[in-house]
Amino acid sequence: MVEKTIQVQAESGLHARPASLLVREAGQFQSQLTLTKNGKSVDLKSILGVMSLAVSKGDEVTIRAEGVDEAEAVERLAAMCEQFAE
Numbered sequence: 001m002v003e004k005t006i007q008v009q010a011e012s013g014l015h016a017r018p019a020s021l022l023v024r025e026a027g028q029f030q031s032q033l034t035l036t037k038n039g040k041s042v043d044l045k046s047i048l049g050v051m052s053l054a055v056s057k058g059d060e061v062t063i064r065a066e067g068v069d070e071a072e073a074v075e076r077l078a079a080m081c082e083q084f085a086e
Contacts, residue, residue: 001064001065001066001070002064002065002066002070002071002073002074003062003063003064003065003074004062004063004074004075004078005060005061005062005063006060006061006062006063006078006081006082007058007059007060008055008056008057008058008059008060008061008081008084008085009057009058009082009084009085010057010081010084010085011057011085012057013054013055013056013057013059014050014051014053014055014061014081014084016051018081018084019047019050019051019055020047021080022044022050022077022080022081023044023045023046023047023050025076025077025080026044026045026073026077027045029065029067029069029072029073030067030068030069031065031066031067031068031069031070031073032065032066032067033045033063033064033065033073033077034063034064034065035049035050035053035061035062035063035064036061036062036064037053037055037059037060037061037062040053041064044063044077061081063077063078063081
């Protein structure tokens, strides 16, 4: 299992568009992926799950992966979250 905690810097957090891009990218990996905020974990491949976390700017989230491509998945998804701030 690999995980990484990041602070969301995007002004609007993970609203609909960034969330959908993140879920689409997560779907490219075989690993089981979760996104956690304040102790609540959701399937990172589910748009409804990600949106239900209501991630705002400044929130800390943890991306966790377990499977054959876990390291690549965590690094790529964390990098995407950081790019949303640009």
